[in-house]
Amino acid sequence: MELKPVRDELAVIRESMNFINSQYETIVKRLDDLEKNMKSSINTKSELGSIKDHIDSAEVDNDKREPWVRRSNVEIFGIPERKGENLMQILRDVASKAEFSLDLSQDIDFVTRVVPKNNACIYDQEIFDSRYTVYRCDRDYETRGVHLGGGVLIALRRELQVYSFSTVLMPGAAAEAIKLCVNLKSSNKSERLNIFCGHFPHCPRHFDSLLHFFESVSDVIVNNPDDGYFILGDFNISSAQWTSTDHAPYMTNSTINGDHLVQALQGFISFTDLRQYNHIFNTKNRILDLVFSKRECLVAHCKEPLIDEDPHHPALDVILKSSSPQVLHSARRVVRLFHNANYDAINNDIASVEWQILLQGKDVDAAVATFYDLINNIISKHVPIKIFRHDTRYPSWFSRSLVKIIKEKLKYHKKWKIYGRRCDYDTFSLLRDLQKRVMRECYDKFIIDAEKRIKINSKYFWTFIKSKKYSSDLPETMFFDDETSGEGNNICSLFNSYFHSVFEPPVWQSFIPDYSCKWYKYHWQNSFQD
Structure with a gap:
């Protein structure tokens, strides 16, 4: 009787083991099926890749053969697109410029524009020559769902040193903006200038794009407070009202109770302490293109724009004044x-x-x-x-031959940059090596002469030391009270007026000798006896 419960439990365990075995066999079968499917998927993927390569190759071949299918097909690149343009008239003008005889009624079936996939068909060299490096951000036509307009571009002289270049990513690709950090060198120092260029078209995300751009620029200014900043672009804030006060070179936003765009703009100006210098109004008495900087700018209407001028966006000539003051040159x-x-x-x-x-x-x-x-x-x-002539471009220990070598080196370097000839670069390279060798010889000679003269004429040595520590440059323009002058003689007169105004002449007191004094009589008698 006691073995019956044990038999029942063993029977239950046997049934459980049988169930587990059946489930295990099912899992193993499924794993085998999965391995087979994976192998089949890998083979299918490789076949799809091969098919895609064949399709791409076929598309390329089709693009190459397509012009031959059409009768006398000609494609012209680089012609700007404008609203309401007459393609036949444009073609007539192109043929006239090329001095090609063209009868539009017989030679041309039709003229149409081909919508480009992107702006890659417009090359930098089509706009600027080899003296410039182009930094650009084209409009994302696929995301925006458009095929015309947009994009920003900065062309920079190749002589300028660029620290960094980046694109300011906008939410929804609703606007385009780029940032350049350039090294500006002057006679006695160098400065980093951050250049921002943006285009903010009217769209549902106009405010989001502006706010994101303002926040990005503000972060850069906070992290780099000693750098210079130059911000310009088409902001399209038509509700902003700009006025000039007290003959100031910059404009002030005088909008009262403006919309959210104006409020964001005013907050950005107040936080960054930037000033807006564009004072050229468009045909509707508005300023849509803004120029911001902490440094004074001169903005004028460009008389010779690169492209046809938009009446809503007048072409501008902007001159950014140097932060380094002009020095007063020593007289001859x-x-x-x-x-x-x-x-x-x-x-x-x-x-x-x-x-x-x-x-x-x-x-x-x-x-x-x-x-x-x-x-x-x-x-x-x-x-x-x-x-x-007092020339401070070179150290005092530079010899005349060394200065001549440097000038020749710079001349051939400029020729090589302009014409790209190998012979100019070889001459420049030889002069550069010669300059280094002669510079070492001149400096060693100067050190030896300074050591020999230090006991006889120590001024020769200390003049060189002071020239390394201090700068004796004087501003080009000086003023005292209401008088301003930029000439050496007049500046000396201003200094004379200042010193005369603070100088107190001594008070001379008359001395009347007291002949009754015994000391005076004694001194007089002794002097007479002597």
């Missing part, structure tokens, strides 16, 4: 070369002067003035002069 120093003077002629001129007749009836001051005038005239007549 005139030196008399007395060692080359004609002393025989000087002696003859002096000997021929009738002094009694020349100085007769003149007091001492007039006689001295006459004497100096005569001597100065003789010196000017017979003593040659040499003009020394």
Whole structure:
């Protein structure tokens, strides 16, 4: 009786094991089926890749053969597209410029525009020559669902050093904007200038694009407060009202209770402390193209635009003033070369002067003035002069031969950049090596001479040390009170006026001797006896 429960439990366990075995066999069968399907999928994928390659190749071949299917088909690139254009008239003008005889009624069946897939068909060289490097952001036609307009472009001279270039990604590709960081070098320092260029068309996401752009620029300014910033583009904020106050070179947003676009713009200007310098209104008395900078800009209406001008967007000429102040150049120093003077002629001129007749009836001051005038005239007549110009472009230890080598090197480097000739580059390379060798020789010679002269003339050494620590450049223009001058003599007069205004002349007190004083009598007697 006690074994019956055990038998029942074993029977249950046997049934469970049988179920597990059946399920395991089912899983193994499914895994085998999956492996077969995976192998089949891999083979199918490879076959699809091969088919896709064949289709791409067929499309390329079809594109190549398509022009031959059409009768006398001609495709012309690089002609700007405008609203309401007359393609027949454009073709007539092209044939006329090319001096090609064309009868539109007989030679041409029809003229149509081919919608490009993207702007890759417009090459940089079609717009600018080899002196410029082009940075651009084309409109995403597929995302926007359009096939015309849009995009921004900056053409930069190749001589300028670019730190970075990036595209400001906009939500929904509703606008285009790019950023360039350029190194600007002046005579005594270098500065990084961040250039932003954007195009914000009217669309449902206009506000989102502007807000994203303003936030991106603000982040860059906060992270790099010492850099320069130059922001320009078509912002299309038609509700903003711009006015100029107190003859300031920049414009002020005077909109009262503006819409959300104007509020975002005003918040951006207030946060970044930028100023808007475009004052050219369009035909509807609005300013849609804005120019922002912390540095003063000069904006004028461009008289010779690169393309036909849009009445809503006047072409602009913008000059960004340099942050480095112009320095006052030292006046030329005139030196008399007395060692080359004609002393025989000087002696003859002096000997021929009738002094009694020349100085007769003149007091001492007039006689001295006459004497100096005569001597100065003789010196000017017979003593040659040499003009020394103060040139701070090169260190004091540069020799004349080294300066000449540097100028020749720069000349051939410029030729190589313009014409791209190998011979110019080879000459430039040789002059560069020669400059390095001569520069080392000049510097070593200067160090040796400074060490030898330091006991005799220490000024030779310390002048070089001070030139490395300090800059003696003076501003080109100076002012005192209401007077402003940019000439050396007038600036000296301004300094004279300032020092005279702060100078207090000494008060002279008269001294009356007291003859009754015993000390005075004693001192007088001793002095008389001596």
